Amino acid sequence: PIFTHALIALLDALHDYVLFDWALSIMVLVVIERSILHPVMRWSQIRMQRFGHQMQQMAPKQKKLQEKFKDDPKRMQQEMARLWREEGISPGGLLGCLPMFLQSPVWIALYATLYFAVELRHQGAFFGVFQKLSGGSWSFLGDLAEPDRVYYFGHTIATIPMLGQISSINILPVILGFVFFLHQKYLTPPTTTPLTPEQESQQKMIKVMMVVLFPVMMYNAPSGLAIYFITNSTLAIFENRWIRAHIKKNDLLAKPARKDGAAKPGFLARMMELAEQQRQAREGKGSTSSKNVPKASSRPLREPGKYKRRK
Numbered sequence: 001p002i003f004t005h006a007l008i009a010l011l012d013a014l015h016d017y018v019l020f021d022w023a024l025s026i027m028v029l030v031v032i033e034r035s036i037l038h039p040v041m042r043w044s045q046i047r048m049q050r051f052g053h054q055m056q057q058m059a060p061k062q063k064k065l066q067e068k069f070k071d072d073p074k075r076m077q078q079e080m081a082r083l084w085r086e087e088g089i090s091p092g093g094l095l096g097c098l099p100m101f102l103q104s105p106v107w108i109a110l111y112a113t114l115y116f117a118v119e120l121r122h123q124g125a126f127f128g129v130f131q132k133l134s135g136g137s138w139s140f141l142g143d144l145a146e147p148d149r150v151y152y153f154g155h156t157i158a159t160i161p162m163l164g165q166i167s168s169i170n171i172l173p174v175i176l177g178f179v180f181f182l183h184q185k186y187l188t189p190p191t192t193t194p195l196t197p198e199q200e201s202q203q204k205m206i207k208v209m210m211v212v213l214f215p216v217m218m219y220n221a222p223s224g225l226a227i228y229f230i231t232n233s234t235l236a237i238f239e240n241r242w243i244r245a246h247i248k249k250n251d252l253l254a255k256p257a258r259k260d261g262a263a264k265p266g267f268l269a270r271m272m273e274l275a276e277q278q279r280q281a282r283e284g285k286g287s288t289s290s291k292n293v294p295k296a297s298s299r300p301l302r303e304p305g306k307y308k309r310r311k
Helices: 002-019 022-068 073-087 091-102 104-116 126-133 172-187 197-217 223-250 267-292
Strands: 158-160 164-166
Touching: 002 022, 002 104, 022 073, 022 104, 022 223, 104 223, 172 197, 172 223
Parallel strands: none
Antiparallel strands: 158 164
């Protein structure tokens, strides 16, 4: 509710005092939101791409260890941990996607804001330019709380599962599917290891569901919400391309180094190293303590009184 009220207040302010158009206000709201979250997105993508690059370089060494110690899983795990420490790779690179999940409350609040905003009802997009050009006969984007209706039948012609009641041909979901396709193409990180045929099929299925299923579900959604998603995904594509160019220009895929030139281990790498040291210390202590225990004499103990004292 806090995010929702804040976003509604910002959307109202953009419309009432700056732009005086709801469609433009939605697009500028997306620009503001992505600008605020840009440092988080940049940090996240740099971290993820660096981790993927390091894993690709280390893949041959990992494969050798897997083949060498395939019959000894415990030893293989130890050698893998040692290899990660030597290469200066931290499992914390996997947490690069965490900021994206932390943004979920913002996305949900924006969705609720635009889906239920009464201010968008009976409001044409872009100052009602399509209605003015057609003399009011074209309903395209004439109501941001309704589907875009590039062609309106005037009545329901069919009811289709997932699509709902079909009373118009809507073009924005098609545009949204195309933008999602580009979004998937530019934002999908390269795989760190070769995929099996089953994994490749699963990835293709996920992409198809994102590119096709979501636009289908959005077919009868408010056109204001479709404008938001199209604007957001388009900006994400350009942002991602800029971040990749920034990474390449500044060689940010290399391992971060300290001022003295030594590789800087991550937090999880230090924890793994500490755990390994404690394990070795326990094993060393156990072997040392066993060595210090005096061995039992093989000579039988004399029974009391059996032998007399020699004078």
